[in-house]
Amino acid sequence: MPSFFDASRDCGDAPARQGYWSASGVVLRRREDPHEGFRLLAFLKGTGLCWVNAPWAARGRRRFGAATEPLSWGEYRFYQSPRRTTLQDARLVDSYLSLHRDAESFREALEACLWLSRLPLGIPGDEVLGLFWSHFRALTLPLVRPPLRVRFLYRWLRVQGSAPELRRCSRCGEPLRGSLAWGRWGLECCAGRAEVPPDFLQDLCRAAMLAREPFVEWVKTRYPGGLSPSDRARWKEAEGWLQGFFPEGRSLFQKGEGS
Structure with a gap:
């Protein structure tokens, strides 16, 4: 985890009234206005999702450089007025240019940004922000993408306290074994349907539970030649x-704009 997520540093809470404040985070979207500058939708440490105004420099030139580009992570300083939050300064931490150079990685990163942009405004989510950073780091690696997506979603659910159990049946409570089914409340071993092969359950558990480095090595070993059509279909179902x-x-994952 980068130093700008250090819990001992400024938590980034916006003041209730006027004043300056700072936070680290990621830019999810940007909307430009030829007269007033541009607005940024950012996910910030200690603050969560918020809209920020960033004025043009003299003669309509853009200020703050790459730190205000979507997918960019940085440290930001704001001024809070009664009506709006205005960006005062920005320091780029990582622009993730490598994601821009790979079409699949770029698409995955933009889709994850879209997911976060649909969360409620103004609710802090530092653990989600940390997961998002880790997901971006993983996208820079030469790994098949579906297990990364499932890992990110499961860990996001775990942060919210709503992740399904992967070791016991959600209906009978017994340890999962044999042919399994995707259930509304979790995996089921007594539903009379064979939708999840036992070997894929092990893959699902590894994707969800392994620490970052063991997970990366496992994906490389498990899918050295990429995913077969059947493997891809199983990860899509998951x-x-x-x-x-x-x-x-x-609805959080549908195509289209967020907040």
Whole structure:
């Protein structure tokens, strides 16, 4: 985890009234206005999702450089007025240019940004921000993507306290074994349907539970030549299943703009 997530540093809480404040985080979206500058949708430490105004420099030139580009992580200083939050200064930490150079990685990063942009405004989510940073780091590696997505979703659910149990049946409570089914409240071993092969359950557990370095090595070893069509279909099913456990439901993951 980078130093700008250090819990001992400024938590980034915006003041209730006027004043200067600082926070680290990531830019999710940007909207430009030819007269007033541009607005940033950022996910900030200690603050959560918020809209920020960033004025143009003299003669309509853009200020703050790459730190205000979508997908960029940085440290930011703001001025809070009764009506708006205005960006005063920005220091780029990582622009993730490598993601821009790879179409699949870039698409995955933008989709994750879209997911976060649909969360409620103004609710702190530092653990989610940390997971998001780790997901970005993983996207820079030459790994197959579906296990990364499932890992991110499961860990996000775990932070919210709504992750499904992966070791016991959600219906009978017994340890999972044999042919399994995707259930509304978790995996089921007594549903009479064979949707989840036992070997894929082990893969799912590894993707969700392994620490970062062991996970990276496992993915490289497990899928050295990429995913087969059947493997890809199973990971897609797992992804859709996990999306159903979010309080916002699958609408959080639909195509289109966020907040």
